Amino acid sequence: MHFTLSVDTRAAVACHDLTAELNARVEASGLKEGLLVAVAQHTTTALVINEAEERLMADIASFFRTLVPADHPWQHNDLHLRDVPADEPRNAHSHLIALMLGCQLSVPIIGGRLGLGRYQSVMLVELDGPRPRQVLVQMLGTQN
Numbered sequence: 001m002h003f004t005l006s007v008d009t010r011a012a013v014a015c016h017d018l019t020a021e022l023n024a025r026v027e028a029s030g031l032k033e034g035l036l037v038a039v040a041q042h043t044t045t046a047l048v049i050n051e052a053e054e055r056l057m058a059d060i061a062s063f064f065r066t067l068v069p070a071d072h073p074w075q076h077n078d079l080h081l082r083d084v085p086a087d088e089p090r091n092a093h094s095h096l097i098a099l100m101l102g103c104q105l106s107v108p109i110i111g112g113r114l115g116l117g118r119y120q121s122v123m124l125v126e127l128d129g130p131r132p133r134q135v136l137v138q139m140l141g142t143q144n
Contacts, residue, residue: 001029001138001139002136002137002138002139003025003137004041004134004135004136004137005018005021005022005134005135005137006132006133006134007124007132007133007134007135008130008131008132008133009124009126009129009130009131009132009133010126010129010130011061011126011129011130012126012127012128012129012130013061013064013065013125013126013127013129014057014061014125014126014129014130015048015050015052015057015060015061015123015124015125015126016123016124016125016126017052017121017122017123018038018121018122018123018124018135019052019114019116019121019122019123022036022038022107022114022122022137023113023114025137025139026109026112026113026114026139027112027113029139030112030143031109031112031139031141031142031143032109032111032112032141032142032143032144033109033110033111033141033142033144034108034109034139034140034141034142035106035107035108035109035139035140035141036106036107036108036109036114036137036138036139037104037105037106037137037138037139037140038104038105038106038107038122038135038136038137038138039103039104039135039136039137040103040104040124040133040134040135041133041134041135041136042103042131042133042134043095043098043103044091044094044095044098044126044127044128045098045103045124045125045126045127045128045133046097046098046101046102046103046124046125046127047101047102047103047104047105047122047123047124047125047135048101048102048105048122048123048125049105049107049116049120049121049122049123050120050121050123051119051120051121052121052123053119057123060125064097064127067097068093068096068097069093070090070091070093072092072093074090074092074093074096075092076090076091076092076095077090077091077092089128091127091128093127094127094128095127097125097127098125098127101125105122107122109139109141
């Protein structure tokens with residue numbers, strides 16, 4: 001079974017905790033044991049497992065702004081050299097960060113819940129927002 005989560009992101013760079021919604025979907029599915037696979041459907045977003053603590057999420061955004069500065073002369077940002085829509089953003093930095101983080105993850109389903117550790121959360125990382133985003137989720141498993 002599969003579904004799509006829609007997230008309206010709130011900032012240029014931000015972490016959005018998907019854990020509660022994913023656990024609710026697992027519970028509603030009746031699956032007891034299995035695997036949840038999620039794929040962010042955008043090249044300037046990522047999926048990660050980390051702690052969803054407010055200050056840490058702000059640190060993550062700050063860390064990436066320092067590591068991959070938006071104002072660096074990235075070739076992807078030379079919009080005049082390629083055919084792009086009029087509203088195309090200069091977002092090479094967002095693509096590069098997404099490349100490092102990855103756009104998919106798998107989480108075991110154990111006892112009808114996500115098999116995450118005490119401080120772990122599944123988060124969509126927005127790198128070029130705010131925008132409407134989608135995460136495709138597939139769940140496999142048994143209901144026994």
